[in-house]
Amino acid sequence: METMRQVVVTSTEDIRVEEVPRPGPPGEGEVLVASTLVGICGTDVHAAAGHHPFIDRPYRPGHEVVGVVEQVGPGVADLAAGDHVVLEPNLACGHCRQCRNGRYNICRNLAVFGCQTAGGMADAFVVPRHRLHRLPAGMSDELAALVEPLATPVHAVRRAGVGPGSRVAVLGAGPIGLLVLVAARHAGAEVVVVTDVLSEKRERAARLGADAALAADDPGMVARAAEVLRGPADVVFDCVARESSMAQAIDLVDKGGTVMVVGIAAGPIPVPLHLVQDREISVIGSLMYVREDVEEAIALLAAGAVEATDLVTATFPLDRAAEAFAASSDPQQVKVLVAVGRPS
Ligand SMILES: [Zn+2]
Numbered sequence: 001m002e003t004m005r006q007v008v009v010t011s012t013e014d015i016r017v018e019e020v021p022r023p024g025p026p027g028e029g030e031v032l033v034a035s036t037l038v039g040i041c042g043t044d045v046h047a048a049a050g051h052h053p054f055i056d057r058p059y060r061p062g063h064e065v066v067g068v069v070e071q072v073g074p075g076v077a078d079l080a081a082g083d084h085v086v087l088e089p090n091l092a093c094g095h096c097r098q099c100r101n102g103r104y105n106i107c108r109n110l111a112v113f114g115c116q117t118a119g120g121m122a123d124a125f126v127v128p129r130h131r132l133h134r135l136p137a138g139m140s141d142e143l144a145a146l147v148e149p150l151a152t153p154v155h156a157v158r159r160a161g162v163g164p165g166s167r168v169a170v171l172g173a174g175p176i177g178l179l180v181l182v183a184a185r186h187a188g189a190e191v192v193v194v195t196d197v198l199s200e201k202r203e204r205a206a207r208l209g210a211d212a213a214l215a216a217d218d219p220g221m222v223a224r225a226a227e228v229l230r231g232p233a234d235v236v237f238d239c240v241a242r243e244s245s246m247a248q249a250i251d252l253v254d255k256g257g258t259v260m261v262v263g264i265a266a267g268p269i270p271v272p273l274h275l276v277q278d279r280e281i282s283v284i285g286s287l288m289y290v291r292e293d294v295e296e297a298i299a300l301l302a303a304g305a306v307e308a309t310d311l312v313t314a315t316f317p318l319d320r321a322a323e324a325f326a327a328s329s330d331p332q333q334v335k336v337l338v339a340v341g342r343p344s
């Protein structure tokens with residue numbers, strides 16, 4: 001039996017590469033993809049530590065996957081071997097009320113490839129054709145590795161109603177926060193303030209076009225942000241999702257404004273509910289994305305909205321996936337990738 005490598009995460013200390021049966025051939029409507037680059041994100045870091053509410057360990061990661069089509073199954077006419085693709089990892093049921101309304105990112109029976117099923121941090125995987133997006137000619141795999149991370153902010157920005165003239169605050173300058181900045185700019189936001197506790201991340205936010213990048217733990221932050229925003233924010237994106245960031249979000253947002261929760265909270269978080277009521281603040285959540293968000297993320301990257309080097313701070317070969325996970329939990333890192341490819 002032909003085998004391949006696949007990463008298995010049991011705990012932060014136990015991340016190994018296993019030999020497992022190689023999948024394929026692809027069935028009707030399916031595609032066999034050889035992974036090239038796989039991103040690690042906050043979801044993976046939380047999951048490895050056992051802190052993700054919806055991922056059980058051990059798990060086989062890889063939901064941010066770029067690859068090359070190796071073989072297409074019967075009935076797949078619009079992809080061919082050699083095409084570069086990016087995975088859209090949400091596996092929706094297609095028949096629940098949310099799916100029927102086009103909101104399949106919150107499918108009642110949602111599973112995520114690489115979270116609740118074996119993922120793409122492996123030599124190859126098989127998925128239905130409709131879970132893949134073909135990459136534009138000339139887009140590097142490194143840049144394509146940002147498609148999935150950018151799709152989440154594109155969705156959150158759209159859902160929050162950011163548009164021309166919007167005044168926006170983004171709490172947290174990790175990959176999601178930085179890409180919320182990029183997506184908000186492209187949606188027409190007039191002024192964007194970003195906060196983070198780490199100076200390196202603030203500098204990165206400034207390089208990516210933040211009007212101000214402020215220290216999140218500075219007691220004068222809210223006042224300074226209001227100066228730059230010339231008043232309270234129309235929308236605040238909480239990419240941290242802790243009690244302190246939620247309190248700041250409520251302080252920063254205008255009456256009638258929106259606090260968009262993008263970060264993954266570790267559990268129940270207190271919210272200043274008296275102010276939510278008194279100021280008619282909308283506190284809403286955002287999960288993943290749908291097809292149009294992924295398509296917009298691809299278009300934004302193809303148009304040069306951001307470079308791979310703006311976010312990717314380290315790349316490790318598959319056999320060193322454990323080191324890649326360790327690097328991902330280092331707050332100095334932004335986006336960490338795992339490069340798949342047979343060791344020579
Ligand atoms: Zn992710």
Ligand SMILES: [Zn+2]
Pocket residue numbers: 092093094095096097098099104107108109110
């Ligand atoms: Zn569904």
